[in-house]
Amino acid sequence: MTRFDLAHWDLYNARQTGRAPRQLCRDLLTRAGEGAGRQAVDLGAGSGVEATALVRAGWHVLAVDPAPGTADLVPRLVPPALRAGLEVRVATVQEALPLPSAHLVHASYALPFVPPSDFARVWEGVRGALAPGGWVGVTLFGERDEWATDLATADALTFHHEEDVGELIDGLDVLVVDEREHDGPSFGGPKHWHTFEVVARRPA
Numbered sequence: 001m002t003r004f005d006l007a008h009w010d011l012y013n014a015r016q017t018g019r020a021p022r023q024l025c026r027d028l029l030t031r032a033g034e035g036a037g038r039q040a041v042d043l044g045a046g047s048g049v050e051a052t053a054l055v056r057a058g059w060h061v062l063a064v065d066p067a068p069g070t071a072d073l074v075p076r077l078v079p080p081a082l083r084a085g086l087e088v089r090v091a092t093v094q095e096a097l098p099l100p101s102a103h104l105v106h107a108s109y110a111l112p113f114v115p116p117s118d119f120a121r122v123w124e125g126v127r128g129a130l131a132p133g134g135w136v137g138v139t140l141f142g143e144r145d146e147w148a149t150d151l152a153t154a155d156a157l158t159f160h161h162e163e164d165v166g167e168l169i170d171g172l173d174v175l176v177v178d179e180r181e182h183d184g185p186s187f188g189g190p191k192h193w194h195t196f197e198v199v200a201r202r203p204a
Contacts, residue, residue: 035059044110
């Protein structure tokens with residue numbers, strides 16, 4: 001099993017089911033409020049922790065993840081009475097385009113795994129999916145992330161400089177750009193992280 005093949009992600013996702021929703025998702029929910037049946041998209045849905053939080057908050061959620069076990073794993077966390085509010089699509093982010101019009105798009109640690117050759121098209125698809133007033137929250141990898149200098153990942157993942165991030169969110173109402181750099185754990189072992197977390201909104 002290589003570092004980022006689909007079997008790796010199935011194993012990773014299976015071990016994530018007991019954690020709390022990521023802070024990025026919680027921040028989006030605080031800002032966007034109850035879903036009231038509005039459309040949300042969860043890119044890189046993994047085990048379904050964030051998709052479940054969104055469904056519980058009244059959002060209709062499209063959960064996208066390429067891992068083969070996604071279709072079985074994600075619905076398990078959603079109470080049966082709420083599963084009508086969940087749609088699961090087993091696909092990469094680029095395969096999931098075009099996305100439905102949405103008032104919330106969450107992509108925590110998903111977009112960096114889009115290859116550079118596809119990133120511009122994917123980002124255009126994410127921005128194009130935002131309904132007027134819609135919220136987007138994403139994590140991006142910075143250029144000093146350890147994987148940017150790893151021969152196994154440097155050409156397969158997308159990394160951004162600070163000015164790149166500014167260009168990506170130009171024209172949106174930007175609430176948060178949080179740049180973080182630290183040494184810490186990853187599923188494959190310790191690494192140096194460099195990330196940008198962004199919360200923004202399409203003008204109404």
